[in-house]
Structures are given as C-alpha cells and as structure tokens.
Amino acid sequence: MVSAVCGKVFPLFQYQLKHISDxxxxxxxxxxxxxxxxxxxxxxxxxxxxxxxxxxxxxxxxxxxxxxxxxxxxxxxxxxxxxxxxxxxxxxxxxxxxxxxxxxxxxxxxxxxxxxxxxxxxxxxxxxxxxxxxxxxxxxxxxxxxxxxxxxxxxxxxxxxxxxxxxxxxxxxxQYVISLAVTEAIKDLCQQNGTAQLDVKIKWPNDLYLDGLKIGGVLCTSTYxxxxxxxxxxxxxxxxxxxxxxxxxxxxxxxxxxxxxxxxxxxxxxxxxxxxYLYDIFTQQGFQSLEDLYYKSWLHSGQKVIVQERIDNQDKVMEELVTIQGLSVSGYLLATSEDGRTFELHPDGNRTPNNQQRRENNQFRLANLSEFTIISGRLGPFSFNYTTLIPILALFFLDTPKPINGGSGCAHPASVLSGHLRTSLLGMDTPKQSAEPVTLSSSDSSDDDDFKPQTKRLKCTDAAGEIFKPDFKYTSGEDVLLRKARMYQEYMKVIPVPTKRGSVIPFTSWIGLGSSIKQLYKQPLHYLTNIHLRELDHLRISPPGGEEDNRPLDSVVSPVKAEASIWLMEEVHRLSSSPHHLAKLWSSDRMYHVYIDPIFAGEKGLSSSRLVVQ
Structure with missing residues (x-):
C-alpha cells in the first residue's frame, strides 16, 4: 500500500543476490x-x-x-x-x-x-x-x-x-550515471570480444535487469x-x-x-x-546531456503504473492509472494521468511482488516496479530511511537561488515579481536573523506508545537564558497583522523554501554538521510556532546500527530540530491558508515577533510591532 508522504524519500536500491534464511x-x-x-x-x-x-x-x-x-x-x-x-x-x-x-x-x-x-x-x-x-x-x-x-x-x-x-x-x-556506466561497459566488452550484445536494462532507480531477472544493482550512501x-x-x-x-x-x-x-x-x-568518461560529462554539462542515453537503457518509458493514495485517516484507497514519461528535474519518475495531470513518483521500499501481481494486460501495479509515493495529498503518514541522506539534503540545493550576473550573492526574492507587489517586497529586508539572541529548546511530552499523539512545545529564552514569561501582549493591530500575513505568504513563495507539500528540512545531525539548520539553509527560519506534531507517530527512521527499526524521529534527532522540520511542513499549510487565519495564529503566538519582525524591518507601517514581556 502506498500513501502520500510528506517527505521526499529516495531509497537507494541495494543489490540483492542471495537471502540468508537458513x-x-x-x-x-x-x-x-x-x-x-x-x-x-x-x-x-x-x-x-x-x-x-x-x-x-x-x-x-x-x-x-x-x-x-x-x-x-x-x-x-x-x-x-x-x-x-x-x-x-x-x-x-x-x-x-x-x-x-x-x-x-x-x-x-x-x-x-x-x-x-x-x-x-x-x-x-x-x-x-x-x-x-x-x-x-x-x-x-x-x-x-x-x-x-x-x-x-x-x-x-x-x-x-x-x-x-x-x-x-x-x-x-x-546513481543514474553509475547504473548507466554499468550497462554501457557491458556493451563495450561484448563488442570488443565480438560476442552478441547483452541488453542489460536499468530498473529505476538503480537495479539492473537482464531478460526480466535482476542481475545486479547499486548502493550509494553519503556523508557531508x-x-x-x-x-x-x-x-x-x-x-x-x-x-x-x-x-x-x-x-x-x-x-x-x-x-x-x-x-x-x-x-x-x-x-x-x-x-x-560519463562522470566528466555529468559534472561539466549536467545529467541532461546523458538523459537520451539513459532512457535507451531503462525499462520504464511508456510503462503504466497504478499509484495508490490513502484518503485521510480512512481505510479507503484511491487508485490512479498513470503513464511514465521520464525523469523529473529532481530525478524522480515523471508520470501523467489520462486526464493530463502530472505526477512525480517517489520510491518507497524495494518489495518483490508475488506472482499474482505480475504482468496483467501490459499494466503493472505499483509494487511491480517498487512502491511509489506521490507528493500531492494530505500530510502523512511519513516514511524515512536513515541511510538515504543524499536526496533529502538535496531539497535545499535544488531550490537555492542562483547568483545574479556572475556574482556570489543571491537574488532578492522580490526580483522575480513585478508590479506593486514587487515594489512592496523590495522595501523589505532580505531575510536575516533577529538582532535578539534567541535559543530554542523543547519540552517533550512523548508517550511510550508510538501511536498516541505527541505534542512538542518550544521555549524561547533570551541572551541571559531567562525563559520568556507567558504573560505578554502585542502592540500590533489586527489590520497590520492581516497586511503582514498577506505579504508574508507572497514573500515565502519566492524565497528558496521547498513549497510543495511533502518538503522536509534535512536534519543537520544526520549529516554530521555542527552548524545550525539555518546556517545550512543559508536563510533563517523566519517563523516558528508552538508545534503540535500531529503526525509524529508516523514519522520514522531506521538509524544505522540501531537495535530497532522504525524508531520515532524525535528519539533519534534533537527534538528542536525535529520541530524545525515539522515547522516547514506546517508553513506549507499556512501558505495555502487564508491570510485571516494566519493573522489569527500570529496574534496568539508569543514567538511571532522574534521571527517575523526582522523580515519587515524596511517596510513602513509594518515594523512597529514589538514584544512586551511583563
């Protein structure tokens, strides 16, 4: 069963030669x-x-x-x-x-x-x-x-x-270049030896097949x-x-x-x-230069698969017949439905279908390729594989703004807009960290029962280490908050934040970085709210060398980093909410000014709000 996940998970298939069961x-x-x-x-x-x-x-x-x-x-x-x-x-x-x-x-x-x-x-x-x-x-x-x-x-x-x-x-x-190099090397050897060509094919993302049977595969892991x-x-x-x-x-x-x-x-x-030879082309010209050769060696052009998505918390599953067209710009499978809608399919496991699930009317059920997930749909359940760090980390770099005119700096987010909105946003400072030193920590109400809801609440401390008191008031009026909410939603659409449902911030502890998430991301986390991790019981990873599979996420990484990642998923939902709803959230959140005010520092009429601690 495949359901929509809130995370671009890219399991790297491992070669499988003989299972030890005796x-x-x-x-x-x-x-x-x-x-x-x-x-x-x-x-x-x-x-x-x-x-x-x-x-x-x-x-x-x-x-x-x-x-x-x-x-x-x-x-x-x-x-x-x-x-x-x-x-x-x-x-x-x-x-x-x-x-x-x-x-x-x-x-x-x-x-x-x-x-x-x-x-x-x-x-x-x-x-x-x-x-x-x-x-x-x-x-x-x-x-x-x-x-x-x-x-x-x-x-x-x-x-x-x-x-x-x-x-x-x-x-x-x-991994695609490596798989392609294997198939091409075999062709070269057959040609040199004067033998018949062996037509080894690539089963996406990195399994190797010959005559319908698996003959090899690739495993890639990475550290930073x-x-x-x-x-x-x-x-x-x-x-x-x-x-x-x-x-x-x-x-x-x-x-x-x-x-x-x-x-x-x-x-x-x-x-x-x-x-x-292929690696030099790849690093100098990009994978686009190898795509035509890659498609000649893979199994999936024109192949039909059925994607399955669980509907909310119900047991009902929605099925959609789609046709694979190629690879998306981010390296996942690109498919279209009969009514012209586009899907980006992500692998979620490497299960072998039983004999009854195999070829039927030249169509394959999802499990016959692997299990795929689609990024559209509701939030959760999640699926992570601890060893698949490469693609999760790449979420940032895929959306990072390019330098302008050969410079080393990044474009101001407003540069991609036009008209009055561009004028308004240009009056705002490029996102920067608040002048007030803020330390985030977390209280943990996790239950031993992984299937019970878990709630995380952030604490905000000042430079002296004092926790901000719960009694506070804002000087912002409702009209100011509403205007901020509208502009903030537009602003967040053009800064390099993954804006599709399912985008997940990578956790720095996974890749051994000592820097903070915002340093890795090259932008501050503009807004953190009190976060209710409604789906944390579904968010799981398998740490290497761990005693147990499928441990809850926040039992492996720092809760505050888990919260920062969940924040981004929550933020995606806020972008699709009404500005009135967003303003209402802000009006009840004591951390709002710490993260939002610096964005509007240069905008008249929007920078007068301040947090008053009593």
Missing part, C-alpha cells in the same frame, strides 16, 4: 567474522603504490567492530607486490592492465573474503584517495534494507569505490564533511554465478554457445573506464 548459514557468517581478514593493497602508478605502503605501515585501516572479531588481531594488511601468489582469485594484474582511467579504480583494496566492501570504503573514506576501490571474491554481509543479510557467492563481481562531490544539487542523480559530499558507492553484478537468478556468462552461452566468457576483472575495469 539458521545454519547465519552461524556460518557469525563464525566467519572471527576469521582473519586480509586486505591486499596495490596501485597502478608509483604514487599510488607508495600510498599503499604508507597505509600498511601506519596500520590505520579499519573494519567494523563486529567484523574485526573483538580484541582478536583479525585484520591483516598486505601489499599485492609482496607475493607472486596472493590468495585473492581476483586477478589484479589483468585488471590494472585493462584500466585506462586517470582517477577512478587506480588504488585497489582486494580481499578473498569480506563482510562488506561498502563498509570498508565508508569506514576508511578519509584515509583513501578519491576513486579508491575495494573488491572481494566472496562477500558475507552484503547490505540490504530492513536488516536483511545477503551472501554474495564466487563469480559475482562485488566492489565499492569512493567519490567526492561539492554540488549537492546533482548528488541524487549520481568540510563542505564536500563523501559518496560511497557499491556495485554488485552477477558475472559468473548463475544462482540465484541469472548471470552475464549464462546469458552469453544462450546467445552464442562458443562465446568468450566475461571476466570480473575486465568488467570492473570497463566500468571504471566508462564511468570516468
């Missing part, structure tokens, strides 16, 4: 974590080889705690050049000879057996060069959603690598540090393993019995060669 296999995995783990380092150039030597000497590489075997010396770092017969079946020399990149894949970590290559590059990101890769012959703890454990057998190509980006607006589109996005990317591809679905070589044998088999080393080198 308890005996679970015990095998747990015992394997106590085995000695070997990491073999090598580089293509002298400089990269010297870096490998330095990493070995410094002994700084790490594994996750549960993989390092407690206090036992489980990790051994070696140089590939130290022996003529390293234990890895991955032929490093063949790979390096086929690699022609200037950045990606040149520094390699290889292991005969790892829990997760993705964990290795993520945990050691700061110690590795950009483009560093890690590959394993066998992977025992492949990462999946809902805490699934995946085993990747021999013959499967499993590797991860690092990317670093500065422009947050394009980070969500990176020192004004850069550190992206760890994992790829799993069935090259020589026919189980559990299909592999490239099995498909080749069906097409040409005497076909030359593809080798993991060649596939991985071909991927990096192609990815570096």
């Amino acid at each position: 308890p005996r296999k679970f015990s095998l995995l747990s015992s394997s974590s106590k085995m000695n783990t070997e990491l073999w380092l090598c580089g293509k150039s002298v400089a990269e080889t010297e870096l490998a030597q330095s990493l070995k000497t410094s002994n700084c590489l790490k594994l996750p705690d549960d993989e390092a075997g407690g206090n036992s010396p489980a990790l051994s770092v070696r140089l590939h050049s130290e022996t003529e017969t390293p234990p890895c079946e991955f032929r490093v020399n063949d790979y390096m000879n086929a690699l022609s990149t200037s950045c990606f894949g040149r520094f390699l970590i290889c292991s005969p057996r790892l829990g997760s290559t993705h964990d290795v590059v993520s945990l050691n990101f700061s110690d590795l060069p950009v483009g560093a890769a890690c590959v394993a012959d066998v992977q025992t703890k492949g990462r999946g959603r809902s805490k699934n454990v995946w085993e990747s057998p021999k013959g499967c190509l499993m590797f991860s690598f690092t990317i670093q980006m500065e422009d947050g607006r394009v980070v969500p589109l990176l 540090k020192s004004k850069k996005f550190n992206v760890s990317t994992g790829i799993g591809l069935n090259v020589g393993n026919e189980k559990p679905t299909i592999c490239l070589n099995a498909a080749l044998r069906k097409l040409t019995p005497v076909a030359c088999e593809l080798q993991r080393e060649d596939v991985m080198a071909a991927f990096f060669n192609k990815f570096e």
Whole structure:
C-alpha cells in the first residue's frame, strides 16, 4: 500500500543476490567474522603504490567492530607486490592492465573474503584517495534494507569505490550515471570480444535487469564533511554465478554457445573506464546531456503504473492509472494521468511482488516496479530511511537561488515579481536573523506508545537564558497583522523554501554538521510556532546500527530540530491558508515577533510591532 508522504524519500536500491534464511548459514557468517581478514593493497602508478605502503605501515585501516572479531588481531594488511601468489582469485594484474582511467579504480583494496566492501570504503573514506576501490571474491554481509543479510557467492563481481562531490544539487542523480556506466561497459566488452550484445536494462532507480531477472544493482550512501559530499558507492553484478537468478556468462552461452566468457576483472575495469568518461560529462554539462542515453537503457518509458493514495485517516484507497514519461528535474519518475495531470513518483521500499501481481494486460501495479509515493495529498503518514541522506539534503540545493550576473550573492526574492507587489517586497529586508539572541529548546511530552499523539512545545529564552514569561501582549493591530500575513505568504513563495507539500528540512545531525539548520539553509527560519506534531507517530527512521527499526524521529534527532522540520511542513499549510487565519495564529503566538519582525524591518507601517514581556 502506498500513501502520500510528506517527505521526499529516495531509497537507494541495494543489490540483492542471495537471502540468508537458513539458521545454519547465519552461524556460518557469525563464525566467519572471527576469521582473519586480509586486505591486499596495490596501485597502478608509483604514487599510488607508495600510498599503499604508507597505509600498511601506519596500520590505520579499519573494519567494523563486529567484523574485526573483538580484541582478536583479525585484520591483516598486505601489499599485492609482496607475493607472486596472493590468495585473492581476483586477478589484479589483468585488471590494472585493462584500466585506462586517470582517477577512478587506480588504488585497489582486494580481499578473498569480506563482510562488506561498502563498509570498508565508508569506514576508511578519509584515509583513501578519491576513486579508491575495494573488491572481494566472496562477500558475507552484503547490505540490504530492513536488516536483511545477503551472501554474495564466487563469480559475482562485488566492489565499492569512493567519490567526492561539492554540488549537492546533482548528488541524487549520481546513481543514474553509475547504473548507466554499468550497462554501457557491458556493451563495450561484448563488442570488443565480438560476442552478441547483452541488453542489460536499468530498473529505476538503480537495479539492473537482464531478460526480466535482476542481475545486479547499486548502493550509494553519503556523508557531508568540510563542505564536500563523501559518496560511497557499491556495485554488485552477477558475472559468473548463475544462482540465484541469472548471470552475464549464462546469458552469453544462450546467445552464442562458443562465446568468450566475461571476466570480473575486465568488467570492473570497463566500468571504471566508462564511468570516468560519463562522470566528466555529468559534472561539466549536467545529467541532461546523458538523459537520451539513459532512457535507451531503462525499462520504464511508456510503462503504466497504478499509484495508490490513502484518503485521510480512512481505510479507503484511491487508485490512479498513470503513464511514465521520464525523469523529473529532481530525478524522480515523471508520470501523467489520462486526464493530463502530472505526477512525480517517489520510491518507497524495494518489495518483490508475488506472482499474482505480475504482468496483467501490459499494466503493472505499483509494487511491480517498487512502491511509489506521490507528493500531492494530505500530510502523512511519513516514511524515512536513515541511510538515504543524499536526496533529502538535496531539497535545499535544488531550490537555492542562483547568483545574479556572475556574482556570489543571491537574488532578492522580490526580483522575480513585478508590479506593486514587487515594489512592496523590495522595501523589505532580505531575510536575516533577529538582532535578539534567541535559543530554542523543547519540552517533550512523548508517550511510550508510538501511536498516541505527541505534542512538542518550544521555549524561547533570551541572551541571559531567562525563559520568556507567558504573560505578554502585542502592540500590533489586527489590520497590520492581516497586511503582514498577506505579504508574508507572497514573500515565502519566492524565497528558496521547498513549497510543495511533502518538503522536509534535512536534519543537520544526520549529516554530521555542527552548524545550525539555518546556517545550512543559508536563510533563517523566519517563523516558528508552538508545534503540535500531529503526525509524529508516523514519522520514522531506521538509524544505522540501531537495535530497532522504525524508531520515532524525535528519539533519534534533537527534538528542536525535529520541530524545525515539522515547522516547514506546517508553513506549507499556512501558505495555502487564508491570510485571516494566519493573522489569527500570529496574534496568539508569543514567538511571532522574534521571527517575523526582522523580515519587515524596511517596510513602513509594518515594523512597529514589538514584544512586551511583563
């Protein structure tokens, strides 16, 4: 079941090769974590080889705690050049000879057996060069959603690598470039070998399919540090393993019995060669330059899906048949209904449909692609995935105003308007923080029962730490408040606030920033009201490494930051309310002057209001 969500959630699909459901296999995995783990380092150039030597000497590489075997010396770092017969079946020399990149894949970590290559590059990101890769012959703890454990057998190509980006607006589109590079690399290899073409397709957003069966996929995660996005990317591809679905070589044998088999080393080198070429186009010209090629490789053009939306709190579900047209500017699926309405579809899970749900009259129910959500509709319920930080963060950067005339500053919001409204708004100062230092804290009335309503109320303190007293009065007249409300609604429409229902402020604690939300957003939070989190019992995330899934949001992040995010959702509703309703809200809110008055500092007749504390 899919309902409208109030959050642009963009789960990044993980490759799924074999589900471990046998308890005996679970015990095998747990015992394997106590085995000695070997990491073999090598580089293509002298400089990269010297870096490998330095990493070995410094002994700084790490594994996750549960993989390092407690206090036992489980990790051994070696140089590939130290022996003529390293234990890895991955032929490093063949790979390096086929690699022609200037950045990606040149520094390699290889292991005969790892829990997760993705964990290795993520945990050691700061110690590795950009483009560093890690590959394993066998992977025992492949990462999946809902805490699934995946085993990747021999013959499967499993590797991860690092990317670093500065422009947050394009980070969500990176996974499309990676998926496209995989399909193009396979085509290049088939052409070089003179074999029949393997038509590997992309199932949006980043699963790879061949002959209707999943053959691989991509996982991207990101952290933000020192004004850069550190992206760890994992790829799993069935090259020589026919189980559990299909592999490239099995498909080749069906097409040409005497076909030359593809080798993991060649596939991985071909991927990096192609990815570096596409990545340069992507960063210099944008994803639009790759869209035509991408659409040739995906499964969804003209495909019909049924979106489902729960109606308010009722059990009724509204269904709408839509046709997929392509990608929206923000990277989601763009679809149209039969009456011409446009939908932006967001993934919400990666569930496998049962056999009865599959093809029917050339139409697919929603679950046959994945589960989608639409951003129109009521507030809630919410759905978040803690690991999908990239697209949530991108909500800001997608709507950030562009510099004018090559300058570094942003356009005044009124510059996009005209007539008397433009004249009025130009008289207002660009949003700035109030001169009065204000600290926000929160009282928490959360109940242990997650399904009960929860109420949060903000406290406002002055520079001395004194809480503003509840007895107060305003000097603003009703007519002034009403005029402010009208202008404020127009003003909020043109500043870079995501204005669609469902837009959510990203929580700074999710990405490790020490700065405040308003510093990240580059604008103050203009208005905070006493917030009743009517839907907080639906707002959930799954923290990495947490003991429980679906924990309430404010049990993981600071309540005040949760409130700030809910504020934006509430603000979206205020923009669609009447100015009379907005003025009425302000008249009963003691925090109104702290956040609203600075906006109207330059507007005559609107800046005389002040908060009087008695």
